[in-house]
Amino acid sequence: MNEILESLTKGIAVYETLRTYKGKPFAVNEHYQRLCKSLRYLNIEPPTFEEFEKLVYNNLSERIRIVYVYAGRLISYVFQESTENYNVDYVKIDFTSIRRADSNSIPPDLKSLGRPDIYLARLTKGDNYDVIMLGDKGQICEGTFSNIFIVKNGKFITPSLDSGILDGITRMYVIKYLKEVGYEVEERFVEPYEIFYADEVFLTHTSKGIVPVHQIGTMQTKSIELSSKLTLQFEEYIKWLL
Template sequence: MPQSIYINGEYFSRENAKISVYDHGLLYGDGVFEGMRIYHGKVFRLREHLIRLWESARAIALEIPMSIDEMTAAVKETVKRNELEEGYIRLVVTRGGNQLGLDPFRCEDPQVIIIADKISLYPEQYYTDGLDLVTAATIRNHPAALSPRIKSLNYLNNIMAKIEGLRAGCIEALMLNHKGEVAECTGDNIFVVKDGVLMTPPIDAGILEGITRNAVIELAEKADIVVRQIPLTRHDIFVADECFLTGSAAEVIPAVKLDGRHIGDGKPGPVTQRLNALFKDLVKEE
């Protein structure tokens, strides 16, 4: 079946889904987005994703030209039209615009784009054996410059770190914040386990507040696993018993090595495996 992409209330084939080359999203990375997973024909935690989208848009003074309820209906219709039981949604809102220049208030036609497609972020072997990580020299955006809590179209910060990881032979890289503390990876939040305690950087460490991250924290607390959101350094990862990453596309994936050092015994640990199983049960329930 041909792919059907939503743009401003209409549906187009992949080949005909187009916006202006003058759009601020293309010219300046001026816009926001969400990445969401489809499980069993439904979008996981759609409401939470849309609330985060609206908050990101508000932070950059971008007016989304529809309500959350209208966006919810559009997302669900896009999933239905593409007949996807398992897949991924990329929801994009750009500033629009039809002329050159930085002034965002001269843009009066924000573009809403909804793409539904299949996705495989990491090969299956990494979920079984775990990822190797390398620390990127590129730090996470300083919160006083561009808040990492805004899920903006300007992802060059992450891409530069991703390039470093790939050139070092790792498909994921760890990013530190301006204090030298652990922030997150290029596209995922990070957790470590030490003596049965689950730890992850707090929101003010310069991270995106991940939807999957929050779901895993909820699952851990329900399973009586102690959770601490505290500042972490690379040392905490080096000496951890376990480490894993979370994200909408990645879900829950173990990490077993950082900068050439094995984490724990170099294999996915029991807490990681337990939370991964609980997360899979959660997406079936929800």
């Protein structure tokens, strides 16, 4: 217990959350590479891939949250979680007044428990599934735990990495899948007004894959038809990859 308290009060915590499909963890290598990037920002030598992989396979559950804390040495904590809290029939999102931290201050791909911008934004969620954070130029970035896509005239548009977003692993695979099945995907700066003129809007995140959005603020989205189909198709695609 003393070691836990010391590591949490004096250390810096980075983490990764993995999803399993039928008992098989998804994208272990990608999560490991992103973890290494976070630790190297902090000048901390990461664990070996074999050490990370062992933690994953020894703690299989729907969601596996692996937290690394540095307090003189690297200490790992593993939490076995479920996806139950993300099971909702009606998804409402909104914008938050809390801005994403400037990339020159905090790297967007530093996945740390101690990010005050994300913590403060989550406090504004209310009854929303997630809230969307804007960047220093007013561009759409991402949710507090999700990436965002809009569909317009058959094209999929999502904020680019240089918008100041986390390089979401589910986002990456969704883009890969959409391109493989013949859709056009555009990664670029996205203005807030574009979300209200979109044909569909959906979120992506580790725990649920693709999540269709029914409502933005007080406005209902035009449709969830395509994104609802993609939700099921993407899940089958991931299972096929495994």
